Amino acid sequence: xxxxxxxxxxLMIRWLDxxxxxxxxxxxxxxxxxxxGRVNPGAHTLELIAAVPAFLTAFLTKSLFATVIVGILTVVxxxxxx
Numbered sequence: 001x002x003x004x005x006x007x008x009x010x011l012m013i014r015w016l017d018x019x020x021x022x023x024x025x026x027x028x029x030x031x032x033x034x035x036x037g038r039v040n041p042g043a044h045t046l047e048l049i050a051a052v053p054a055f056l057t058a059f060l061t062k063s064l065f066a067t068v069i070v071g072i073l074t075v076v077x078x079x080x081x082x
Contacts, residue, residue: 046082050074 008016032051035043054071061067 046078047075050078 028051032044032047033039033041041048050071053074054067057063057070058067
C-alpha cells in the first residue's frame, strides 16, 4: 500500500528488471562450478553441457518454463547416453 503511491524512476525500474537474472545466474554458477567449497567445473561436466541449450532457450524464448524443460530433458538425455 505504501509503495503503490510512490513513483519509481524509469532508471530504477530498468535496473530492477535485471535482479532476477542476476540472482539466477549466481545460483546456477554456484551449483555448476563449485564443489566442496572449491571451484571445480570438471565435477559437473554433464550439467555444464546441459546449461548451453538451456541458456540458449532462455535467451530466445524468455520463458522460464521452456528453459527448465529444455535443461531437464538435456540432463536426462546426457545421463542416459553417458
